Amino acid sequence: MQTMAESNTAKPPLPNGLVAIVKEDCPTCVLVAPVLADLADRASMTTITQDNAAFPQVADWVVHDHDLAYSWFHDIDTVPTLLRVVDGEPTERLEGWKRDDWEAFTGIDGLGVDLPDWRPGCGSLSVDPNRTDEIAVRFSGSTMSSRRVEIAALEDEWEALYDRDWSDGLPVVPPTEARVLRMLEGTTRAPDEVVAVVPPDLADVTVEKIAINAVMAGCKPDNLPVVLAAVEAICTDDFNMHGVLATTMDVGPIIIVNGPITSEIDMNSGGNVLGQGNRANATIGRAVQLVVRNVGGGKPGGVDRSAHGSPHKIGLAFAEDEAGSPWTSLAESRGFDADRSTVTVWCGGGPQVFVDQLSRTPESLTKHFANYLKTNLAPKMAMMETLLVIGPEHMSRYRDAGWDRARFLAELDSHLQLDTDDLIRGAGGIDEGLPEAFAGNTIGKFWPGGIHVVHAGGATGLFSMAFSGWVPPPKGSVCTTKEIIR
């Protein structure tokens, strides 16, 4: 028996002539074992065995593919496979057992006369789903440059990740090389490409580092392009992630995804859209926050000074229901074509529900919405910013009446021009408020352009949601949209 000396990442040339690839854990291979010996004798055939080195027997014509390099590099899907090899490369191949075909392939008659005429083959070990990631890491010549951290066999790997302070408090998936390699298949971008500089440590973050954190968050590979774009968006000077983190308010990045990718990766834009239960929604936002934590060094008690935080700081990402909306999407309203996939990041606090079950006209619903929004953040706050998530049943009022996005925003804003005498310091017996110099005027509850609108939510329920914002642009955070690069 021969054995390949060492595992390496080079493609091993096959022995010339006839070659059979087999494994003992395959009834068809066991069935044809006498044929393999016969062909070794009559046609100098080499047999390469994947699992048991002594199968079909210990002999100089049997080679053990101990690290599966022959099988991996020569694309063996099925065993047994017969190959005709010239200069180390297969020129023809035949899968499974069929006597006539084997005889024609080898030019030898009378093969396995006692055997059934035909039997299908089995899956090659090199394509076993439980092994392919490991094999890919072994042979892909991994270019990943991150530090390898070894977790001892007796150590609980989940606890080990907590101990290193890499978690947001929930368990994280151990980012093994195999998992990260699989994650990186979700993007065409090179692992060493620098995507952004992450506050507060102002650390360069590569595609690879983001993929590691995406693995930990529980993302699937096809989610990675969304995470990459979102990280890029929050790390802009406009979005001001340092300030978003450092503020004592409850805010965090809110990620809204638009375009074809949302259905391709099964993001939720319907029932429970802001809640739990959808993997892409739950893990994309979490991956972005883990990048801020692990790469940027932004942690609660460190640069994150939030007084209360908010549940959505674990991560919040959701899709807009574009198909069910009569309006242009958020991304379109921000200048992107409908066939593009985008992420929009906006800095906000936790959402609150808006209940209106009786309005049947857009006028009534809009007035009520405005009244509700007057208390957004606090009744004395003006020139703020908000994100509205209009539910489908509320949206039907606007669809039925033919209102578009611009009409809604104009009508809403007209009801949100506030008398500053009610808002100045001391008014209503409340010390909080605008400086006295603002008295005798009107002021917008929200700054022009400060109302962002998305259509999402379950089909039933006369509700919408409103988020409170943070310090509006240009001093605080600017809502930012990036196109998703696949």
Added chain:
Amino acid sequence: MTTVLDPTSESHPEQRGLVPRPKSLDGLTIGLLDISKPRGDVFLNRIEEKLTGLGASVTRYIKPTFAKPAPVDLRHEIAASCDAVIEALAD
């Protein structure tokens, strides 16, 4: 044994040491940085009175917005022209 990939930046941000604590404020220039939060000026006015009384001269600075780190030019100006700086966080 499991091997995982380090999810961090693998580097700690550069740490700069503080200058030695001055033994006396006499003749020193102290920068007072207002981060532009409400009533930060009230606090800094009082600090300025106290510092001037101790023989220091005071230079006042203000950040454009409390929501962002001080611009690098402002930090450089303070470092170049002051012996020490006090930053006011207020509300």
